[in-house]
Amino acid sequence: MTEDDLAVLFAESRRKEDWPQTPELPAQIWRRARTAELLDEEIRRRERRQRPVIFGRRAAAIAALLGGEALLLEALATLQDQTLGSVGLTPTTAALLALVALPAVILTVSMRREVVPYT
Amino acid sequence: MDEPEFEAFYRATADRLRTYLVRVCGDRRLAEDLAQEAYYRFLRSGFSRADGEENARYLFKIGGNLLNDHWTEVKKITAMPAEEPIAGAATNRLDVHAALGALKPTERQMLWLAYAEGYSHNEIAGALGVRPASVRVLLFRAKTRLLRLLQGDLK
Numbered sequence: 001m002t003e004d005d006l007a008v009l010f011a012e013s014r015r016k017e018d019w020p021q022t023p024e025l026p027a028q029i030w031r032r033a034r035t036a037e038l039l040d041e042e043i044r045r046r047e048r049r050q051r052p053v054i055f056g057r058r059a060a061a062i063a064a065l066l067g068g069e070a071l072l073l074e075a076l077a078t079l080q081d082q083t084l085g086s087v088g089l090t091p092t093t094a095a096l097l098a099l100v101a102l103p104a105v106i107l108t109v110s111m112r113r114e115v116v117p118y119t
Numbered sequence: 120m121d122e123p124e125f126e127a128f129y130r131a132t133a134d135r136l137r138t139y140l141v142r143v144c145g146d147r148r149l150a151e152d153l154a155q156e157a158y159y160r161f162l163r164s165g166f167s168r169a170d171g172e173e174n175a176r177y178l179f180k181i182g183g184n185l186l187n188d189h190w191t192e193v194k195k196i197t198a199m200p201a202e203e204p205i206a207g208a209a210t211n212r213l214d215v216h217a218a219l220g221a222l223k224p225t226e227r228q229m230l231w232l233a234y235a236e237g238y239s240h241n242e243i244a245g246a247l248g249v250r251p252a253s254v255r256v257l258l259f260r261a262k263t264r265l266l267r268l269l270q271g272d273l274k
Contacts, residue, residue, distance in 0.1 A: 001266055001269070001270075003234075006234045006262070006265075006266075007234050007235075007237070009214075009215050009234070009269075010215060010230070010231065010234035010235035011234075011235060013138075013142070013215040013216065013235065014135070014138050014235045017134070017137075017138040017141070019133070019134050019137050019138075019151075025129075025133075025155070026125060026126045026129035026130070026133075026158070027122070027126070029125075029129070029155060029158045029159050029162065030122050030125055030126075030162065032159055033159050033162035033163050034162075036163060037163070
C-alpha cells in the first residue's frame with residue numbers, strides 16, 4: 001500500500017462520517033465567547049479604576065506606619081534617660097524594638113480581623 | 120474575526136475537526152463537546168490569520184490539547200471502541216476506524232493529520248508539540264503498525 005493509497009483511504013473515511021448539522025451552534029459559541037470577552041473587559045476596567053484607590057491606600061498605610069514609628073522613637077527619646085537605663089536596655093536595642101513593635105501589632109490585628117469571621 | 124467570518128470558518132471546518140477528534144478518542148459525544156470548546160477557545164485566543172488553513176491548524180491544535188487535557192483528567196486513555204460492521208456495507212472507513220482503534224492516541228493523531236488532513240511533518244510537530252525530527256520516526260512506526268493491522272484485516 002502506497003502513501004497515496006493511505007491518503008485515499010483516510011479521505012474516504014473522513015468523507016463518509018456524518019455529523020448532525022446545527023445551524024445555530026456557531027452563533028451560540030460566538031455569543032458565549034463574546035460574553036466572556038465583555039466580562040473580562042469589565043473586570044479589567046474595574047481593576048484599572050480601582051488602581052489609584054489601592055495605590056492611595058497603600059501610600060496612606062506606609063505614611064501612617066512611618067508617622068507611628070516616628071512618634072514611638074520620639075517617645076523613646078524622652079524616656080531614654082529616666083527609664084531605659086534602669087531596665088538594662090541600650091538605646092539601640094530600644095530603638096530596634098520600637099521599630100519592630102508597630103508593624104508586629106498591625107500584622108497581629110489585621111490577621112485577627114481575617115481569621116475571626118471564619119471561627 | 121467577526122461573527123460572519125467565524126460562521127463561515129465553522130462551516131468549513133466543523134466536520135473535519137469533529138471527525139479528527141472522534142477518530143482519535145472514539146467517542147462521538149466527547150468529540151462534539153471538545154469541538155465546541157475548541158471553537159470557543161479559538162475565539163477567546165484572538166488568533167486570526169488571513170489564511171484559513173492556518174486558522175484550521177491552530178483550531179486542530181487546540182482540539183488536540185483539549186483531548187490531552189481530558190485524558191489527563193480521567194487519568195486513563197480510553198481504548199477506542201471498534202465499530203460494529205454493518206452487513207453489506209463493509210467499507211474502508213470501517214477498516215481504518217477499527218485499525219486506528221488498535222493504535223496509541225498519539226499515533227492516531229499523527230496518522231490522521233498526515234493522511235486525512237495532509238499536514239507536513241513540521242505542521243504535525245506544531246500541532247502535537249513534538250520535535251519535527253521525532254515526527255518522521257513516530258509517523259513511520261505508526262504507519263507500519265497501521266498497515267500491518269489493515270493487511271491483517273483484509274486477510
